[in-house]
Amino acid sequence: MNTSIYLDYAASTPIDPRVAERMYECLTSFELQGNPASLSHRYGRAAREVIEQARVQVANAIGATSASIIWTSGATESNNLALFGAAHYHADRGKHIVSARTEHKAVLEPLKRLEKQGFRVTYLKPDQFGIVHSWQVQEALTDTTILVSLMHVNNEIGVIQDISAIGQLCRDRNVIFHVDAAQSTGRLPIDVRTMKIDLLSTTAHKIYGPKGVGALYVRRDPMLGLEPMILGGGHELGLRAGTLATHQIVGFGFAMELMMAEREVDQMRLMTLRDQLWRGLQNIGDVDMNGHATQRVPNILNVAFHGVEGESLLLALQDLIVSAGAACATGSDEASYVLRALGRSDQAAQSSLRFSLGRFTTANDIEIAIDSVTHEVSRLRALTSGLP
Amino acid sequence: MNVVTEYSSSVVMRFMNPFHAGTLQDQVNVISALAGSRASGASVRLWLQTSHNQVKQVRFQAYGCPHFIAAADILAEWCEGRSVAELSKWSRQAVEQSLEIPAAKRGRLLVLETALNNIIIQLHTTQAVAG
Known part of the structure; x- marks a missing residue:
């Protein structure tokens, strides 16, 4: 399954x-x-x-x-x-x-x-x-x-x-x-x-x-x-x-x-789901949204989870199919050039995840995603607590 | 993308359930050592408790990639039950092999080696003072 x-x-x-x-x-x-x-x-x-x-x-x-x-x-x-x-x-x-x-x-x-x-x-x-x-x-x-x-x-x-x-x-x-x-x-x-x-x-x-x-x-x-x-x-x-x-x-x-026939309904639904996701992730604390707060599409949310190593976060969330700010799959430590162009530090860029929602995303998916991210970010932060 | 396929099963198992993660902050006969930094991508603090020249318990805190965290867990496990004199025999290369760590990540294990060496130096210093 x-x-x-x-x-x-x-x-x-x-x-x-x-x-x-x-x-x-x-x-x-x-x-x-x-x-x-x-x-x-x-x-x-x-x-x-x-x-x-x-x-x-x-x-x-x-x-x-x-x-x-x-x-x-x-x-x-x-x-x-x-x-x-x-x-x-x-x-x-x-x-x-x-x-x-x-x-x-x-x-x-x-x-x-x-x-x-x-x-x-x-x-x-x-x-x-x-x-x-x-x-x-x-x-x-x-x-x-x-x-x-x-x-x-x-x-x-x-x-x-x-x-x-x-x-x-x-x-x-x-x-x-x-x-x-x-x-x-x-x-x-x-x-x-x-x-x-x-x-x-x-x-x-x-x-x-x-x-x-x-x-x-x-x-x-x-x-x-x-x-x-x-x-x-x-x-x-x-x-x-x-x-x-x-x-x-x-x-x-x-x-x-x-897309054209269903656009307005789709976009409103995605905006609601994205806001639900962002509210849930904000409760974790020490997170930042990457990008513009209003001048953006409803289906993409990019979040920096400070204090968490990006590659570890991605593996910890293995049942959540998202993209990372770090090009970790090849073993490279190179952080996202887009986030760095915005002035983000390598660390902030590496600890960022892109969540992108679509037609088949449900409110239940979002709740599971919030729970999963909350749990794993907390676990990884506990592992790093007090380290320089 | 399912990143699980990029890691050996040992790495995934230890990363998801690092048995030796934690601290020994409130225990007696404990020394700790720090190495690395978040800025460089890998940082670790080892906590080691001894009793009669034997390593009783080891815990670690770590910031880094899954390979690094899994390797820290293996190091902690390896140390437990050994004599203080044996600690210098830890082999970084053996861990690289057992976890199938890719070449690009192997440099990070030096951070673990540095932390362990700091522990060994502290143990010898403590013994010298006591002696």
């Missing part, structure tokens, strides 16, 4: 059974097994039709036209295509990029590669709550800046950046604006037109869809030039070659539709 409590939805959401059923129907329908690029016969056209329907479902979630959605293998590929694609295509205009220290590795690693290729990157330092302010972006922009890349919601601490203000700033300066929205699509209202977003990365497995499929929004009006990374049969308007995975895309589209 599995007695574990899953509170790691920000890492990946379990697939919604309704989505799995839709994907199963797609996988077992012989008529949908054609290559969606084979428009000369009805099997290909049938597959294409369900893919285009999914494209509309994803586009609707961000206020885009379906023609501006490019299918990818996930947010990491979307980020890579956005960053390399935009930087290489627009390099003649300049070689300066602005981003932040707290971005996901799927943005930071491509940026590192671009630096080796001669681009200059300014990494903004967020404030102590994790917020990157629009004035910081404004100060960083130069005549050679071609691209700003910032995430909408931070995956570790859940803070929400003011994308609209930064988008307007970029549009006024004719700078391309890329947003990694892996944690926010379907959860927060997004309108790429009013928020002045040129490129937006998203993925299915954070919204109860399948792993292995994502999308990149690419502004079409006016058309934004991008250099493709994967070449082949000219799929996806020449920006991403490769036969499309019909069932994955269908699952992604339906998962997004469900």
Whole structure:
């Protein structure tokens, strides 16, 4: 019997059974097994039709036209295509990029590669709550800046950046604006037109869809030039070659539709559960919330348990599936770079846990989690009492 | 992620139920020694009670990763019942092997060794004064 409590939805959401059923129907329908690029016969056209329907479902979630959605293998590929694609295509205009220290590795690693290729990157330092302010972006922009890349919601601490203000700033300066929205699509209202977003990365497995499929929004009006990374049969308007995975895309589209239909109820429920969790954890004493108290999503709570070694806490809570601030799984002592960027000490960062809630989390799960954390933090603190 | 698979069963067992965790603060014939620091990721205080040159009881307090806490428990267990003269024979390498401690974590066992050495020095000093 599995007695574990899953509170790691920000890492990946379990697939919604309704989505799995839709994907199963797609996988077992012989008529949908054609290559969606084979428009000369009805099997290909049938597959294409369900893919285009999914494209509309994803586009609707961000206020885009379906023609501006490019299918990818996930947010990491979307980020890579956005960053390399935009930087290489627009390099003649300049070689300066602005981003932040707290971005996901799927943005930071491509940026590192671009630096080796001669681009200059300014990494903004967020404030102590994790917020990157629009004035910081404004100060960083130069005549050679071609691209700003910032995430909408931070995956570790859940803070929400003011994308609209930064988008307007970029549009006024004719700078391309890329947003990694892996944690926010379907959860927060997004309108790429009013928020002045040129490129937006998203993925299915954070919204109860399948792993292995994502999308990149690419502004079409006016058309934004991008250099493709994967070449082949000219799929996806020449920006991403490769036969499309019909069932994955269908699952992604339906998962997004469900997110949009149930968003308000889901978010209210998650906020209640998260507050219940935070109240319970606060009773332990000597704990701090990492991130911003109000400017954050309802499903993520990052807490520092002072005086407790992070790796030990994670093992002690082995029936609680959460993420740690410490990269302990590999034996590394490196504390979370996101928490350190907020000015947290290595120790505070290492003793932090991220709890991320989702559609299948119950109030009973939260009560069990509170009891379990209370017991183990107390036990570990007793073990360390009075030590320097 | 289930981190249990990252640790040997001995580490998990001792970490979850460290039999020798605690203090001997209010007992007689007890000496204690501190080593390491939280800032460096591992800190320990050993409490050792002797009687007629024999180690009667050992307890520890520790801040550190599961490997470190499990190793502290093994050290405490190993010391109990031995003569004071035998304490210098403790083998850090034997503990590394029995707990299957990964190379990246082995340095922390030096903190335990330092604490034990401090205990041994104190015991010898006490004996010299008494003699």
